Amino acid sequence: MDPERQVDIARYLKFVIAFLIIMFSVLxxxxxxxxxxxxxxxxxxxxxxxxxxxxxxxxxxTAP
Incomplete structure (x- = not known):
């Protein structure tokens, strides 16, 4: 696997993880x-x- 593709996958995974953290925080x-x-x-x-x-x-x- 070429390094450029690895960078793209890492960037995509970081985006997905950040999105999930934000969604669960909002929920x-x-x-x-x-x-x-x-x-x-x-x-x-x-x-x-x-x-x-x-x-x-x-x-x-009973009175509170």
Whole structure:
């Protein structure tokens, strides 16, 4: 294999590796932010449902 072809392959592999690192970083940040937001939304929904249960009185609910 000639040296010029080796340089082309190395350049291509560096590009692919850099692209994959950037993609996984972006996906990780996206999941970190929106995953936390989704969990918080779910917690708020559960708290809302708990406070609005039929038959629940002030004596059965706990203050945060």
């Amino acid at each position: 990780g940040l996206y999941e970190f932010y929106y995953g936390a937001e989704a969990r918080r939304t779910q917690e708020l929904q559960q708290e809302f449902n708990r406070l609005n249960m039929p038959g629940a009185s002030a004596a059965t609910t």
